[in-house]
Amino acid sequence: MTRSESEIRLLSTSAILGYGFPEASLAAGMARAPHMIGVDGGSVDPGPYYLGAGRPFCSVMAIRRDLRLMLRAAIGAGIPMVIGTCGGSGGAPHLALTAQLVREIAHEEGLHFRMALIEAEPARDDLLARAAAGRIHPLAGLPPLSSETIRKATRIVGMMGPEPFIEALDNGAQVVLAGRASDPAPWVAACTRAGLPPAPAWYAGKMLECGATPSIPKGHDCLMVTVREDHVDCEPMNPIRRCTPLSIANHSLHENSSPIHHIEPGGMLDTSDCRFDALSDRSVRISGMRWNPASQYTVKLEGVELAGHRALCICGTRDPMLIDRIDTFIAEVRDIVREKAEAFGATPDRYILTFRKYGLDGVMGEREPKRDATPHELGFIIEVVAGTQEVATAVLGIARTNMLHTDFPGRLCREGNMAFPFSPSDLEAGAVYRFSVYHVAEVDHPREFFPITYEEL
Structure with a gap:
């Protein structure tokens, strides 16, 4: 009452x-x-x-x-x-x-x-x-x-x-x-x-x-x-x-x-x-x-709808020469991923590849106003969203491998560019949704x- x-x-x-x-x-x-x-x-x-x-x-x-x-x-x-x-x-x-x-x-x-x-x-x-x-x-x-x-x-x-x-x-x-x-x-x-x-x-x-x-x-x-x-x-x-x-x-x-x-x-x-x-x-x-x-x-x-499936990898570098040219380096890795993924049928329209650079602009991306500071280390989250988990995981594997091994001018370490905190390094995150x-x-x-x-x- x-x-x-x-x-x-x-x-x-x-x-x-x-x-x-x-x-x-x-x-x-x-x-x-x-x-x-x-x-x-x-x-x-x-x-x-x-x-x-x-x-x-x-x-x-x-x-x-x-x-x-x-x-x-x-x-x-x-x-x-x-x-x-x-x-x-x-x-x-x-x-x-x-x-x-x-x-x-x-x-x-x-x-x-x-x-x-x-x-x-x-x-x-x-x-x-x-x-x-x-x-x-x-x-x-x-x-x-x-x-x-x-x-x-x-x-x-x-x-x-x-x-x-x-x-x-x-x-x-x-x-x-x-x-x-x-x-x-x-x-x-x-x-x-x-x-x-x-x-x-x-x-x-x-x-x-x-x-x-x-x-x-x-x-x-x-x-x-x-x-x-x-x-x-x-x-x-x-x-x-x-x-x-x-x-x-x-x-x-x-x-x-x-x-x-x-x-x-x-x-x-x-x-x-x-x-x-x-x-x-x-x-x-x-x-x-x-x-x-x-x-x-x-x-x-x-309301939400299914947007795909996600795979991601976390890694980091402390190499000052790599950090000085990181944007060029990531662009080169993107090109390699595109070429190698196309070889097994994963054309660029089938996935979204994202590199988040923590220590540089990982939080704000292109809106980050402080561009003049040079970090001594960078952390990366490499993310792939694709229509199936299989494609997302496959493309991520190519991206992770080439972040680790792609050469660059002045490179001294011949073993690998990245440190990985986890094994397995590639994590399948499952379904991704978006607000619709x-x-x-x-x-x-x-x-x-x-x-x-x-x-x-």
């Missing part, structure tokens, strides 16, 4: 499920009698692989540890435990993995509760029809979403807002596990059900989604946020950390193209008039936020992409 309260206390355990948190911080948070405990389950930050492969971003061992502690705390206190973007990416296999871990822990610990699972993979036929009707729009300069892109995608998820969480909680679920969700959405749901307005609810969610990251020193730890009608109070639960007006204001800038306008499902959080007032040396009150509802509710879509869907879909109802199932444990 919906309740009306003057405040709601929300405890976030960490930035992502599986990052870990101190048990003492969890205990300190539970001593404050929170109304809900939760954690964000994932992020798009690690790239497209985890969504495409259906694998979790964090290890299963680490996820299980965090889940066990959170379940004990929540069920023991009789409060909800809510997790969005389960398994790292929020696809069907990620949600299934997290749910199975919860079932196993519940059996081992003798815990009993109602669990809701909220799926986040829209039906392909629905997306095809919606795209054909002009109800899906591109983001970030991408082209319109074509039927071919929808069909080729390995997996497409929709980013839910708070509405599916509200429905699950209203239907008596004490544990709510969701697929891909806006990071603040579970917290907004709790605030909405408590009768609080959307502006402080969304601001609270922006703080809670990253655990104690809004504090200093930053770390993966527990954060308590108290939400009231016109303000939000933030305090880390670990005594070594503290929230300051600067740390909170700094955190509120993250993951947005605008420092003050935060686009979310159903509207925009405007922080342009926010005040940050220290309540103590460890806690901060934020006020002045505004919520502007959107005229059309949209759901962000994220980054669009928003118009919906008639915020819950229509997100079916919910319930089970009693």
Whole structure:
């Protein structure tokens, strides 16, 4: 049932499920009698692989540890435990993995509760029809979403807002596990059900989604946020950390193209008039936020498709004569690879060969502004992406061999140019995915992409 309260206390355990948190911080948070405990389950930050492969971003061992502690705390206190973007990416296999871990822990610990699972993979036929009707729009300069892109995608998820969480909680679920969700959405749901307005609810969610990251020193730890009608109070639960007006204001800038306008499902959080007032040396009150509802509710879509298979090799050199002519040397190696790979049928259109030069421009590539420094050593990651693992591994082998043995003027070492830290030197990294869907879909109802199932444990 919906309740009306003057405040709601929300405890976030960490930035992502599986990052870990101190048990003492969890205990300190539970001593404050929170109304809900939760954690964000994932992020798009690690790239497209985890969504495409259906694998979790964090290890299963680490996820299980965090889940066990959170379940004990929540069920023991009789409060909800809510997790969005389960398994790292929020696809069907990620949600299934997290749910199975919860079932196993519940059996081992003798815990009993109602669990809701909220799926986040829209039906392909629905997306095809919606795209054909002009109800899906591109983001970030991408082209319109074509039927071919929808069909080729390995997996497409929709980013839910708070509405599916509200429905699950209203239907008596004490544990709510969701697929891909806006990071603040579970917290907004709790605030909405408590009768609080959307502006402080969304601001609270922006703080809670990253655990104690809004504090200093930053770390993966527990954060308590108290939400009231016109303000939000933030305090880390670990005594070594503290929230300051600067740390909170700094955190509120993250993951947005605008420092003050935060686009979310159903509207925009405007922080342009926010005040940050220290309540103590460890806690901060934020006020002045505004919520502007959107005229059309949209759901962000994220999708990936298979881009090939990867093989890579790590090596390094300390030869000053080679370092002085490294760009010419790599160009010569490229030419040799092209010729030798063509001999066994791997023409240049069948692979992408990349040399990353760490110590020179390995991080920024062509954008590196410091070009006048001469390093005393260079590390290389040689990468090949091709349509099959066989071709990627074969081309990499040619590249690695010729990085090692290609001659150059003034060369003194006749055995090899490179040092290799590993044997085998060539590593098969498997499937490579790329983002292919980054669009928003118009919906008639915020819950229509997100079916919910319930089970009693």
